[in-house]
Amino acid sequence: MEITVRREDLVRDLQVIQGIVDRRGAIAILSNALLVASNDSLSLSATDLDVSVKAVCPARVKKGGATTLPARKLHDIVKALPSGSDILLRDDEEGFVSVQSERTNYKVATLPKDDFPTLPESKGAQEIALPAAVMSRLIGKTSFAITVEDARYYLGGALLIVHGDTVTMVTTDGHRLCFAREKVEGAKFKEERVLIPRKAINELKQVTEGEETIFFSRTENHLIFRTPRRTLTSKLVEGQFPAHEKVIAAKGPKVGQTKRTELLDALRRVSLLSTERSRAIRLTMKPGEIELHASSPDQGEAVETFAAEYSGEQVDIGFNAQYLIDFLSVLSDAEVTIELKDSDAQGIFYPTSQKDGDSMHRYVLMPMRL
């Protein structure tokens, strides 16, 4: 193998694949990226056996070939080299690859390419073309609510639904559920529902960047997301995503509106005196205003009141402040609508400007008993 790659191309792709490699280093080969040079490109692959990413960048190939190199180390090296430089990769010595730029010369130890696991391929499975921007937005709107608890692995991902002319993503950790749907003009999707594991979601966001279309397919055991330059594969997760339709359909009879940033800032200020563990705050919606209150037995209490459009009966409800902050932070809208029922029922939050229709973003949050 003897190739020349532009530093910027290599950094960008290494950035994507280094998120995949095994952090614990339990299996040495999984810390490495597979480099394959052929035609006019260099492909880089990494896998943790559950999720794999392959990225292809342009290269001047003098001599084709394949090898594996420690992904993180290679990323560090290439990043450290001067911008705009050309990088020469050459395996001229058994067990090593030399990485050269103008003045610097590295000799990096390799592992045998045959030790690298074979990555799953779509093998003619039927592909669905999705707009990459839509996927990216849906991930941005919902991925924060994916559970980080491993105990309920079936919640540990995002549910992707393509149906008719809509693409939907739903996430939940059992306490809250976030739902986002976008309409794709002119699309006619066959219905498909898949659970995308958390780690794959994080990668998918990167894979979609700068792309126009992403092709999605599933095989017996894998999900595959492909763009012309990148491929993400993920093992299918067993388990039933909870029935979210009922949760999403819920309505609260007490409806108020307020400025998103006012609510968000107030939450950040007031929650400073909520207990560290529960982050509990009390939200009181009364005619014309919302009051937030937090108290911690050891530290004291905090109250903030701000204007809201509301004319109904007063309602008090406890929430985890962080859960509210999470949602409000991914919105960009000026106003947010709050639907409540009573202190025991879920709160429903969505951007006020959102019209009833095919695109929607909705957050359902269970209260805390204070």
Next chain:
Amino acid sequence: MDAFYAAVEERDRPELRGKPVIIGADPKGGAGRGVVSTANYEARKFGVGSAMPISTAFRLCPQGVFISPDMSKYSAISLEIRAIFEAFTDLVEPLSVDEAFLDVTASVRLFGNGEGIARAIKARIKAETRLTASVGVASAKLIAKIASDLRKPDGLVVVPPGTERAFLAPLPVRRLWGIGPKMEERLAKLGIHTVGQLADAKVTRLLGTHGLDLQRLARGEDDRPVVSDSGPAKSVSVEHTFDVDEGNPRALRKALLRLADELSRRLRAESLAGRTVTLKYRDETFRTTTHARSGRAPTNVASELFETASGLFDDVHGSLKVRLLGIGVSGFTEPVQRGLFEEESPRRGARIDELRDRVREKFGREALVRASDLEDEKGQEGRRDPEGHPLQARLGNPRKAR
């Protein structure tokens, strides 16, 4: 409690026994400026009393052993005693670190009359803390308080209903609350020396409204309720003392399981769930330790309580035999995050507990028992049905049931 601080020090330092012991400020050879907190009965013979300047105490009793108070120690013991009170009634109003009012009206059916409860409490305090307490039993707080002070140490004075006034009458007025040395002097000028005299006197105008209150007290009229300050329960716990110190791991696990079941039942009965599970462990040398672990979500599920408690037990249990095991749950007041899908997927253990409650309610306590309760400590089936057939045969191998 009798000479509480001093009694604690005497208990923990046997060499003090028989000597005058004075707990309070440093006397600094007679130049100290603090006061006496407590003097033991030996020291009281020298005229030393609480609230007396420590320098005076030193003058009266220079040979006394002066000790500065160890409040954290006394508070811990105070909590132990409080727990004993709470075993008899939940209406406990602490007056100070070593005094409390108990309303046992509702406990009489369970534990016997006031006198019986008083004796039982005294006995438990003695057995568990090696300290003595004096108890007054009466229909009102004031009378009970005065009665408890009358025969210290280790006293028990019962004032039967209807005899309150007669009981108070011969006592000096100083015994009443609200009568200090000044008031005593004023009353003495009016020829009032005993409580009975005050009760009958027509002098209340001279003493103002305060006089009316005093006269009411003097007549034994005191209807203030015992107010428990504890509010909602902060913890619920159960414990078991083995008849013989227990070393068999099977038997110990079984005991824990029974405790977890019992605790779960009590928590569910009060609709409580807590995040923190505490294991109380006392070994054969009487060394007692407690160990706690907090979970993410509050629980009252028997299987979860058992799991946490046995985890703690495994960490603490060594080669010594066990005298006592207890499990407690606390952390009820913390905000609880509710779940979206609770109705659809209640916790497995919670459903089993609920079913068990229902079966027992319908068919009796013995209708549904744990397989482990059907065997004896050696793992043999022990219990039999009324006809003498071993119960185990119907329920499968208990060893697999775990």
